[in-house]
Amino acid sequence: MGAAKFWAVSFIVSLMILVVTRSQIENEYFFFAGYVVLQYVVLATAWNILGGYTGYTNFGTGAFFAVGAYSSVVLQKLSPLPVPAMILVAGLVSGIIGLGMGYLTLRLRGVFFAIATLAMAIVAQTLIVNWDFVGGARGIYIIRPEHAPLFGGYIQYLYSLMLLLAWFSVAIARSIERSRLGIGFNAIRDDEQAAEAAGVPTLRLKLIATTLSGALMGMAGAPLPYYVTYLDPASSFNLSYAVNSVAMPMIGGMTSWVGPIIGAVLLGTIQQVATVTIASELNLLIVGLLLIAFVIVAPNGIVGLVQARRRARGER
Amino acid sequence: MTAAEPPLLAATGLAKHFGGFVALEEVDLTVMPGERLGLIGPNGSGKSTLVNCLCGTLRHDSGTIAFDGRRLDGMPAHQRTRLGLARSFQLPKPFRSLNLVDNLSVPLLYTVNARPGARLSAAAIEAGALQLLADVGLADKARRLPRDLTQVEMRKLELVRAVATAPRLLFADEAMAGLSPSEIEEILSVLFRLNEGGITIVLIEHIMRAVMSFSTRLVVLVAGRKVADGPPQEAIRNPEVERAYLGE
Numbered sequence: 001m002g003a004a005k006f007w008a009v010s011f012i013v014s015l016m017i018l019v020v021t022r023s024q025i026e027n028e029y030f031f032f033a034g035y036v037v038l039q040y041v042v043l044a045t046a047w048n049i050l051g052g053y054t055g056y057t058n059f060g061t062g063a064f065f066a067v068g069a070y071s072s073v074v075l076q077k078l079s080p081l082p083v084p085a086m087i088l089v090a091g092l093v094s095g096i097i098g099l100g101m102g103y104l105t106l107r108l109r110g111v112f113f114a115i116a117t118l119a120m121a122i123v124a125q126t127l128i129v130n131w132d133f134v135g136g137a138r139g140i141y142i143i144r145p146e147h148a149p150l151f152g153g154y155i156q157y158l159y160s161l162m163l164l165l166a167w168f169s170v171a172i173a174r175s176i177e178r179s180r181l182g183i184g185f186n187a188i189r190d191d192e193q194a195a196e197a198a199g200v201p202t203l204r205l206k207l208i209a210t211t212l213s214g215a216l217m218g219m220a221g222a223p224l225p226y227y228v229t230y231l232d233p234a235s236s237f238n239l240s241y242a243v244n245s246v247a248m249p250m251i252g253g254m255t256s257w258v259g260p261i262i263g264a265v266l267l268g269t270i271q272q273v274a275t276v277t278i279a280s281e282l283n284l285l286i287v288g289l290l291l292i293a294f295v296i297v298a299p300n301g302i303v304g305l306v307q308a309r310r311r312a313r314g315e316r
Numbered sequence: 317m318t319a320a321e322p323p324l325l326a327a328t329g330l331a332k333h334f335g336g337f338v339a340l341e342e343v344d345l346t347v348m349p350g351e352r353l354g355l356i357g358p359n360g361s362g363k364s365t366l367v368n369c370l371c372g373t374l375r376h377d378s379g380t381i382a383f384d385g386r387r388l389d390g391m392p393a394h395q396r397t398r399l400g401l402a403r404s405f406q407l408p409k410p411f412r413s414l415n416l417v418d419n420l421s422v423p424l425l426y427t428v429n430a431r432p433g434a435r436l437s438a439a440a441i442e443a444g445a446l447q448l449l450a451d452v453g454l455a456d457k458a459r460r461l462p463r464d465l466t467q468v469e470m471r472k473l474e475l476v477r478a479v480a481t482a483p484r485l486l487f488a489d490e491a492m493a494g495l496s497p498s499e500i501e502e503i504l505s506v507l508f509r510l511n512e513g514g515i516t517i518v519l520i521e522h523i524m525r526a527v528m529s530f531s532t533r534l535v536v537l538v539a540g541r542k543v544a545d546g547p548p549q550e551a552i553r554n555p556e557v558e559r560a561y562l563g564e
Contacts, residue, residue: 199427
């Protein structure tokens with residue numbers, strides 16, 4: 001399927017999911033939970049553009065996500081815009097931070113880059129904690145508009161936006177995967193010196209990857225203040241965003257755009273169910289155990305398992 | 317080749333230090349168009365460092381490099397590759413997650429297609445990659461991953477990936493290390509064919525028989541200095557070269 005066709009088909013599929021869920025499901029909790037799962041589809045897909053395709057592990061997902069959320073807070077205080085516009089602004093702000101992170105790749109690779117992204121997240125959190133305008137360490141209350149644009153409740157509205165954002169991220173990831181850019185990213189992941197010797201402008205490509213990945217993460221964070229209505233640094237910079245956005249592509253499979261979706265839907269749903277039925281503290285434990293299991297049993301994730309089985313069948 | 321012809325590559329006073337260790341000390345090197353130059357020297361004499369500096373994998377500390385009359389100092393490696401300066405690596409560095417066709421698609425997409433006026437279609441890229449693989453006898457493994465290759469096939473892939481950039485000058489860095497005599501012949505015949513096709517080749521090699529039969533000129537590096545430069549038979553009889561290889 002060509003890129004243009006994929007954008008069209010996936011858009012229609014997303015619209016159908018939107019129409020069916022919004023018309024058939026009455027229970028508001030579904031949209032609360034669905035929003036979180038879709039948010040993880042965006043985060044995992046965004047992480048995978050840098051981590052899976054290009055091979056740079058980013059532990060700073062929480063920072064990009066929170067910067068997106070706080071850019072909405074700033075806008076809300078200065079001059080409230082419609083949420084879709086805030087998503088775009090958040091993407092711009094986090095994209096610029098992503099660009100900055102890209103320059104780290106000049107000097108840092110592998111585990112050192114990963115540690116630097118973690119450090120960057122802590123720096124960003126410290127800045128927000130000490131910035132009174134956005135509530136500082138106390139956090140800040142955001143009053144939702146009384147009525148959602150279009151029809152239905154506000155949470156249904158946020159769910160719809162996140163579904164479109166998920167579609168947008170996945171379509172971008174899929175387009176990259178099958179493009180000149182994607183093969184360049186893969187060359188960088190496999191061997192940066194060899195990529196450069198083959199003519200790949202590695203720095204420029206890495207900057208594209210970090211910017212794009214960061215921008216999408218920030219976009220996922222932009223509606224958060226309206227979702228939670230109370231935003232504080234400790235929860236918005238939570239490490240669980242970083243852990244989840246690493247774990248989901250790893251469990252789903254990092255080589256294909258399908259992987260992060262599978263991982264996010266699977267893990268996200270398990271976490272939502274566990275939160276309701278057992279306890280919310282259990283979430284990270286589940287992620288941790290699943291991650292260990294997959295690293296041992298299926299290092300290439302679910303997509304890798306399926307591919308291996310298909311290959312084995314083909315050879316027989 | 318006439319004496320008035322300008323050199324394809326001219327490096328003057330090239331120096332590179334790693335901390336206190338002097339890897340290259342004021343090395344001058346010229347390569348004429350169409351030449352087959354052998355570059356030899358004991359382990360640690362700076363051969364690979366020289367190639368790394370010339371190709372932009374490393375930045376040299378001082379000196380100048382000109383390729384086809386154009387200064388390369390400070391230019392990133394991928395731009396040098398696009399100008400026509402290609403290299404293979406001493407330890408093969410295949411793109412491990414990509415099959416052989418895609419391994420060659422990278423240089424075709426990013427070098428050949430990045431040159432002015434070039435607009436290869438996806439089909440042309442694939443056909444080009446398959447043709448290159450067929451040229452070195454790897455056609456039947458076109459869809460396999462590098463991990464399925466033997467040692468000699470891996471060396472061929474490394475070489476053909478450099479060739480895929482359609483270079484004017486090719487540095488083959490120990491393309492034959494660890495191969496059997498018949499495999500060495502195979503790689504040599506590939507190199508001869510490339511040279512006949514108009515590619516200037518610099519062969520960095522330890523295997524003397526291969527270097528002597530291939531090279532029209534020999535450059536010898538010892539401890540980061542160039543100690544001999546001339547016809548192969550003369551160069552290896554140079555007293556400094558004998559001392560470096562055989563001791564006092």
